[in-house]
Amino acid sequence: xxxxxxxxxxxxxxxxxxxxxxxxxxxxxxxVRAIASAAGVSPAxxxxxxxxxxxxxxAVNRYAADRIDVLIAESEQGAAELFATGSADAIAGLFxxxxxxxxxxxxYLRRLLLTGxxxxxxxxxxxxxxxxxxxxxxxxxxxxxxxDDPPVRAAxxxxxxxxxxxxxxxxxxxxxxxxxxxxxxxxxxAEVAQITRDGIFTTSPEEPTEPQPRDQP
Amino acid sequence: xxxxxxxxxxxxxxxxxxxxxxxxxxxxxxxVRAIASAAGVSPAxxxxxxxxxxxxxxAVNRYAADRIDVLIAESEQGAAELFATGSADAIAGLFxxxxxxxxxxxxYLRRLLLTGxxxxxxxxxxxxxxxxxxxxxxxxxxxxxxxDDPPVRAAxxxxxxxxxxxxxxxxxxxxxxxxxxxxxxxxxxAEVAQITRDGIFTTSPEEPTEPQPRDQP
DNA sequence: CGCGGGGCTGAACAGACGTTTAGCCTGCTG
DNA sequence: CAGCAGGCTAAACGTCTGTTCAGCCCCGCG
Numbered sequence: 001x002x003x004x005x006x007x008x009x010x011x012x013x014x015x016x017x018x019x020x021x022x023x024x025x026x027x028x029x030x031x032v033r034a035i036a037s038a039a040g041v042s043p044a045x046x047x048x049x050x051x052x053x054x055x056x057x058x059a060v061n062r063y064a065a066d067r068i069d070v071l072i073a074e075s076e077q078g079a080a081e082l083f084a085t086g087s088a089d090a091i092a093g094l095f096x097x098x099x100x101x102x103x104x105x106x107x108y109l110r111r112l113l114l115t116g117x118x119x120x121x122x123x124x125x126x127x128x129x130x131x132x133x134x135x136x137x138x139x140x141x142x143x144x145x146x147x148d149d150p151p152v153r154a155a156x157x158x159x160x161x162x163x164x165x166x167x168x169x170x171x172x173x174x175x176x177x178x179x180x181x182x183x184x185x186x187x188x189x190a191e192v193a194q195i196t197r198d199g200i201f202t203t204s205p206e207e208p209t210e211p212q213p214r215d216q217p
Numbered sequence: 218x219x220x221x222x223x224x225x226x227x228x229x230x231x232x233x234x235x236x237x238x239x240x241x242x243x244x245x246x247x248x249v250r251a252i253a254s255a256a257g258v259s260p261a262x263x264x265x266x267x268x269x270x271x272x273x274x275x276a277v278n279r280y281a282a283d284r285i286d287v288l289i290a291e292s293e294q295g296a297a298e299l300f301a302t303g304s305a306d307a308i309a310g311l312f313x314x315x316x317x318x319x320x321x322x323x324x325y326l327r328r329l330l331l332t333g334x335x336x337x338x339x340x341x342x343x344x345x346x347x348x349x350x351x352x353x354x355x356x357x358x359x360x361x362x363x364x365d366d367p368p369v370r371a372a373x374x375x376x377x378x379x380x381x382x383x384x385x386x387x388x389x390x391x392x393x394x395x396x397x398x399x400x401x402x403x404x405x406x407a408e409v410a411q412i413t414r415d416g417i418f419t420t421s422p423e424e425p426t427e428p429q430p431r432d433q434p
Numbered sequence: 435c436g437c438g439g440g441g442c443t444g445a446a447c448a449g450a451c452g453t454t455t456a457g458c459c460t461g462c463t464g
Numbered sequence: 465c466a467g468c469a470g471g472c473t474a475a476a477c478g479t480c481t482g483t484t485c486a487g488c489c490c491c492g493c494g
Contacts, residue, residue, distance in 0.1 A: 010441075026332075028245035032482060042443050044484085049441090053482065110331050115243075116386050124387040135417075144417050152408040153417070155392055159380035160373070166383055167376050169333050170341040175372055191369040199416040200352075200361050200370070227471075249452060259473050261454085266471090270452065436494085443488075450481070458473075464466085 011049045014039045018060050023107035027057055064108045065119045071098040071105070072127070099165070099180075110166055124158075131158045157196075164188065228266045231256045235277050240324035244274055281325045282336045288315040288322070289344070316382070316397075327383055341375075348375045374413075381405065 008016070017039040021030040032053055036043040050056035075098035099106050112120030132154040138144035147153040164171070164179060172178040179188040225233070234255040238247040249270055253260040267273035292315035316323050329337030349371040355361035364370040381388070381396060389395040396405040 026243060026245055028243055031480075033480085043482085044444080045442055047483065048443095113387055114327055114331060114383065121387050121390050124384075125391045128391040138418075145415065147408065147417075148411065149404065149408045151392055152396075152405055153412065155388055155396075156377070156405070156409055156412065157417070159384050159388060160377040162384060163376035163380035166331065167341075167379060170330060170338050171372055171376060173338050174342045174345040175368055179369075179372075187366060188369055188373070191364065191366045192373055193418075194365065195370065195373065196412065196417045198362065200364075200374070200413045201355075201410075248450075250450085260452085261474080262472055264453065265473095438493085439491090441488105441490090443486105445485090447484070448482100451479080452477105453479100454477070455475090456473105457475105458471105460471085461469095463468080 010039070010041055010045060014041060014046055014049060014056075015060060015063055018056055019064060019108060020104045022057075022060060023104035023111070026111065032056075060108075061112065061117060061119045064105060064112065065123055068105055068109055068123065069126075074098065106165060106168070113162070113166070128155060128158055131155075160192075227256070227258055227262060231258060231263055231266060231273075232277055232280055235273055236281060236325060237321045239274075239277060240321035240328070243328065249273075277325075278329065278334060278336045281322060281329065282340055285322055285326055285340065286343075291315065323382055323385070330379070330383070345372060345375055348372075377409075 014035060018030070018035045021035055021038060032046050033043045035056070036046050039046075046056065047053075050059055109120070111117075113124060114120075132151060135144055135147070135150060135154050135157070139146050168178070168180050172180075172184075175184075177184045177187075179185060231252060235247070235252045238252060238255060249263050250260045252273070253263050256263075263273060264270075267276055326337075328334075330341060331337075349368060352361055352364070352367060352371050352374070356363050385395070385397050389397075389401075392401075394401045394404070396402060
C-alpha cells in the first residue's frame with residue numbers, strides 16, 4: 001500500500017507520516033522510530049532531512065498551516081457565494097465543509113489551536129479579521145444587523161464555528177450522528193441558521209438592558 | 218512555598234502536581250520524575266500510590282472530572298437564577314464564570330474533551346442533557362422560542378459556550394483582552410446576549426426557507 | 435571510465451524513561 | 465516492650481528515546 005507514496009519524495013513521505021501520527025497521538029507520544037517505520041524509512045533518514053525531531057515538528061506545523069489555509073481559501077469562494085445570496089448560515093459550516101471529515105488536518109488543527117502554537121494563533125488571527133470584514137460588509141449591505149461590538153461578534157461567530165471542528169467527536173457521541181457528515185452538517189447548519197436569524201431568547205418581563213454574568217464563586 | 222501542601226496527604230500533593238503539569242504540558246510530555254520533583258517526593262512514591270503512570274493518569278482524570286462537575290453544579294444555581302429572571306445570556310458565561318480563570322482545570326478540561334477521553338465525553342453528555350432540559354423548560358415558560366431541532370440547538374449553544382473555554386488564548390490574542398476576565402466576560406456575554414436574543418442575519422431578498430450548506434469540495 | 439556527492443542505512447551512543455526491589459523509618463497495636 | 469504495617473526512599477533494572485557516525489549505493493558530471 002505504498003503506491004500512493006511512490007510519487008512522493010522520501011522527505012514528503014516522512015512529513016505526511018508525521019502529520020498523521022502527530023494528529024492522532026500528539027507529537028510527544030510519537031517517536032522518531034515510529035514515524036520512520038510508518039514512512040518505510042530508517043530513523044536516521046528522518047533526522048537527515050529535518051535535523052531533529054523539533055525541526056520535523058516545525059516543518060509539519062508549517063506544512064499543515066499551509067494546507068489548512070489553502071482549504072480555507074478555497075471555501076472562501078463558497079463564502080463569497082453565500083454572501084452574495086445572503087444565505088443565513090454564512091460561515092457556519094464553512095470550515096466544516098472545507099475539510100474532508102477524516103482528514104488528519106482537522107485533528108492537527110485542534111492541537112495547533114489548543115497548545116497555543118504560534119502558527120495556530122496566526123491562523124486564528126487571519127480568520128478573525130476575515131470574519132470581521134465579512135460582517136462589516138454584510139452589515140453595510142443590510143444583510144446583517146449592526147453590532148454594538150463588532151470584534152466580539154466576529155470572534156463569537158468564529159469561535160462557534162470552530163467549536164464544531166474542535167468538539168466533533170463529543171458532539172457526535174451525544175447527538176447520535178456526526179455533525180460533520182454531509183447530512184449532519186445540513187441539520188446542524190439549519191439550526192444555526194435559525195438561531196442566527198431569529199435568535200433564541202424572548203425578552204424577559206423585566207427586560208434587563210445589560211446582562212449580568214455571575215461573579216466568580 | 219510548601220505551606221499550602223502541608224495539610225494535604227502526599228497522595229493528594231502528587232495528584233495536584235500531576236494535574237498542574239498534565240494541564241500545562243500534556244501527560245505524555247511529563248515524566249514521573251518531574252511529577253515527583255514538583256510534589257517534593259521520590260519517584261518511587263508516585264508509583265507506590267498509583268501503581269503506574271497510567272494509573273495516575275486515570276486518577277487525575279477522575280479527580281479533575283469530579284472537581285469540574287462540582288464547579289458546574291455550583292454555577293447551575295446561577296443558571297437557575299438566570300432562568301428565573303429570563304436573563305438572555307443564560308448559559309453563556311456560565312462555564313466561564315465557574316472557573317477561576319487561571320485554574321489548571323480549564324486546560325485539563327480541554328485535553329479531556331479533545332483527546333476523546335471517556336471521562337470527557339461522559340461530562341459532555343451530562344452537560345448536553347442539562348442544556349437540553351433547560352431549553353425545554355425555557356420554551357415551555359415562553360422564555361425561549363421553540364426549536365425545530367431541540368437537540369441540535371442545545372448542542373450548538375453548549376458548543377458555543379465551550380468554545381470560549383477552549384479558545385480562550387487565541388481569542389484573547391486577537392481581541393486584545395481576555396474574554397474570561399471579569400470585564401472581558403461581561404463584554405463577551407453582552408454580545409452573545411444580543412445575538413441570541415435578536416439574531417444577526419436579516420432574511421435575504423430571495424428568502425430561502427432552508428439553508429444550503431456547500432457541498433464538500 | 436573515474437569519481438564525487440547526496441540519499442540512505444545499520445549500528446552504536448548517552449541519557450531519560452517507567453518500573454522494581456530491598457530496605458529504612460515511624461507510629462500504632464498487642 | 466516487641467513487632468508489624470505502611471509511608472517512603474535510594475539504587476538499580478531493562479527498555480526506549482533522540483541523536484551521531486561511518487559507510488554503502490547509485491546517479492550525474494568531468
